[in-house]
Amino acid sequence: MSVVIACRNAADTLGIQLEALSRQQYDGEWDVIISDNGSTDHTRIVAQRYMSVLPGLQIVDSSDRAGAGHARNVAAHVSTSDFLAFCDADDEVAEDWLSTMTAALARNPFVAGRFESRKLNSERVWRSRPLQQDTGLQESPFGPGLPHAGAGNMGIKRDVFLAVGGFDQAVGTLEDTDLCWRVQLSGTALIFAPDVNVHVRLRSSFRKMWRQGLNYGHASALLEQRYGSKPIASVTAVTTSLAVIKATQESENARSAGPVAGALKLLRENPSPGALLWAVGWHVGHRAYKDDELPPLPALTASPAPSSESQLRQAG
Secondary structure (H helix, E strand, O other): OEEEEEEOOOHHHHHHHHHHHHOOOOOOOOEEEEEEOOOOOOHHHHHHOOOOOOOOOEEEEOOOOOOHHHHHHHHHHHOOOOEEEEEEOOOEEOOOHHHHHHHHHHHOOEEEEEEEOOOOOOHHHHHHOOOOOOOOOEOOOOOOOOOEOOOOEEEEEHHHHHHOOOOOOOOOOOHHHHHHHHHHHOOOOOEEEEEEEEEOOOOOOHHHHHHHHHHHHHHHHHHHHHHOOOOOOOOOOOOOHHHHOOOOOOOHHHHOOOHHHHHHHHHHHOOOHHHHHHHHHHHHHHHHHOOOOOOOOOOOOOOOOOOEHHHHHHHO
């Protein structure tokens, strides 16, 4: 099992995640691959402190192209394990995460665990964006009609991951949603594993909430091109990933009521300032970028594996 963590300027939170991984009670073989996507802070220094604590910890360089999807693809290419388990640098895995993830993957080649959002977030932040993937997989108002999940708590058989080309680096923010759909369309089901838990850290500042909503709106428009779309009457920050979008079907009369009615509806559905800012950002991103063209899905190439931090130390 390879635990994959994509990082970019994660020095403030990465230590919490690595500390949680160091407490795992698991007797099987596993390693940790940190894929540094161009950090300019002390991310690498934080990671290096755990090289003597975590089994087979290595740091790989994925700075040649920005994006978490690309960073995870690079790590998957470096891994020699049969299974990949993805978690994020700003979250915290539960104490039994590795053992429960391994057990889930022993039964199914593609699984997603539960997101818990109370531990790492204040009430104000939690109210800005309560999460799906607490009691089941996420759903989207458009696309192929299949469930999906966030890459912050996802496990997959490595050969299945590589067979579909990994994460599509052109999608951006919702590359995990796109991956889930492509894997399922290729014939591998996505299974929810409720005992595989990760404590999720939400965006805490209004600027970050706005930026995330904007990026999700952009990516949603791109995925609508790939998979088709249904009318989206409204968007709220009640859920997450593509399913952060809560779409309700409205009649033609309701849609023709004008911008004032639309604004009032948005206010009703997003009672907290953070939720409202996120939703407005989504609308702006979706409308501004809806005419972008989504490039063809790139396949992972058999390029030489990037040098890891541990390999560089041995060479020196």
